[in-house]
Amino acid sequence: MYGWFWRHLPGPLPVRVLLAALALAVVVLLLFTVVFPQVEALLPFNDVTVDGEG
Amino acid sequence: MSASVRTALAVPPPRRRRRPVLLQALGEVLLTLGVLLLLFCVYELYGTNLVTLREQSALGKELTESWAAPPAARDRPQAREPPLGRAFARLYLPRLDGAEALVVVQGVSVPDLKKGPGHLPGSALPGELGNLVLSGHRTTYGAPFSELDRLRDGDAVVVETRDGWFTYRVTGARVVLPSAVEVTYPVPGRPGAAPRDRLITLTTCHPKYSARERLIVSGRLEARQPTSAGRPAALAQA
Numbered sequence: 001m002y003g004w005f006w007r008h009l010p011g012p013l014p015v016r017v018l019l020a021a022l023a024l025a026v027v028v029l030l031l032f033t034v035v036f037p038q039v040e041a042l043l044p045f046n047d048v049t050v051d052g053e054g
Numbered sequence: 055m056s057a058s059v060r061t062a063l064a065v066p067p068p069r070r071r072r073r074p075v076l077l078q079a080l081g082e083v084l085l086t087l088g089v090l091l092l093l094f095c096v097y098e099l100y101g102t103n104l105v106t107l108r109e110q111s112a113l114g115k116e117l118t119e120s121w122a123a124p125p126a127a128r129d130r131p132q133a134r135e136p137p138l139g140r141a142f143a144r145l146y147l148p149r150l151d152g153a154e155a156l157v158v159v160q161g162v163s164v165p166d167l168k169k170g171p172g173h174l175p176g177s178a179l180p181g182e183l184g185n186l187v188l189s190g191h192r193t194t195y196g197a198p199f200s201e202l203d204r205l206r207d208g209d210a211v212v213v214e215t216r217d218g219w220f221t222y223r224v225t226g227a228r229v230v231l232p233s234a235v236e237v238t239y240p241v242p243g244r245p246g247a248a249p250r251d252r253l254i255t256l257t258t259c260h261p262k263y264s265a266r267e268r269l270i271v272s273g274r275l276e277a278r279q280p281t282s283a284g285r286p287a288a289l290a291q292a
Contacts (some may be wrong), residue, residue, distance in 0.1 A: 002080055022202050028093065036097045041164065049162045049174070049189045050234050050257055 095259055098194050100170070106196030107174045108251040109169035113141040113157040121216045123231055135175060142173045145188065146212040146289055150201045153289055154215070163187045169197045171256075174238060179209040180213040180220040181278050184240035184249040192269070199258035203227070210288035213255055221288050222254040223272035226279050229260050229267050237270050251275075 005023075009016040086156055088153035119140070138161040138166040145156045162172040171190030178184035190199035205211075230237060237257070240249035252275035279286055 001079065024240075031090070031093060032097055032101050036094055036101070039094065040098065050230065050237055050270075053092060 090206070097263070102194040103160075103196050105168060106170060106191075110157050110196065113159060113169055114144075114155075114169055115148045117141040117144065119156060127163065134179065135173070137162070138175065139166055139169070142230060144209075144214040147170060148212070148289060149209045155213075156190075156198045158188060158213075167191060168195050170196065177238060177255075178252070180215050180254075181218075181252060181275060183252055185238060185253045185255055186213070186222075186239045187255045187257065189257045192260065193263050199256060200262070202256060202258050202269055203260075206269050210276075210286075211256070211271075212286060212289055213254070216281070218276060218278055219283070219286045219289075221277045223273060223276045224273045227269065227271045230270055232265065232268055234268065234270075239274075242272070 006016065006020070009019050011019070067191060096141075098199050100162050112226050116224075122155075135292040142158045145158050146153065147156075156171055156174055158171050159169045160173050160175065162174050165277040166172045167189065172188035175191065177187035180186055191197050191201075192199050192202070205224050205227060207224050207226060209224045213222070216270075236243045236245065237255055239245055241247040242253070242255065252276070254273040256271040258269050260267045261267050277286065
């Protein structure tokens with residue numbers, strides 16, 4: 001899939017490298033701001049209160 | 055040697071080897087999953103701290119501004135506690151953080167605790183009769199209570215509000231099950247009993263990175279002084 005992605009990037013090598021880095025940055029940003037906060041809610045190690053739910 | 059044997063022994067004619075597309079795709083997926091998991095760890099261990107750092111500085115500013123507001127703005131009968139998610143007080147743990155303050159937020163829901171330690175709604179206010187219950191993260195989100203197990207009996211726990219300073223002294227620590235709500239009662243362990251002491255209870259998860267148990271640190275009010283009297287001695291030493 002990465003090969004497919006690389007082949008479909010336009011432009012000469014430097015442009016491709018730049019575009020790939022940009023895409024990577026966008027993906028990581030999305031993960032950190034949207035995906036991970038939601039996944040985290042499903043994990044138990046943030047329960048700090050005594051409420052009988054733990 | 056017959057022709058047929060020679061053919062059988064001969065190296066097969068070079069065929070174009072098909073790339074194992076499926077295997078390669080599987081490899082890429084697995085590598086991607088691995089990187090995702092690593093990134094998630096980075097997020098939990100470092101990213102969440104940044105979130106809390108930002109919230110703490112915003113909450114600190116909120117406290118400073120609301121405490122500086124002229125009394126006229128507070129003439130209306132004030133709610134006992136601030137709205138959920140708003141700044142509540144400053145907390146000092148001199149043994150752990152020196153003179154550095156944590157801003158406590160009102161409420162102990164998941165979004166509240168991302169901002170900092172939280173005040174259990176309905177539990178006592180600083181200096182009040184009963185039990186002031188504060189909960190905080192042991193790991194991730196700034197981990198305000200990460201080192202709570204290092205507190206010893208007699209250590210100071212100082213709470214600063216608009217009205218003044220409240221110095222509590224640690225009286226004990228123990229590990230309980232997550233279901234042990236009785237530690238938060240006005241008289242811990244005795245539901246419905248009328249409080250005669252001014253207590254503080256800090257709760258966090260235990261052991262670190264687990265939610266199996268809770269670490270509970272208890273304390274008792276030792277002294278209070280108005281804001282005008284300046285910082286209490288317990289903080290001056292820190």
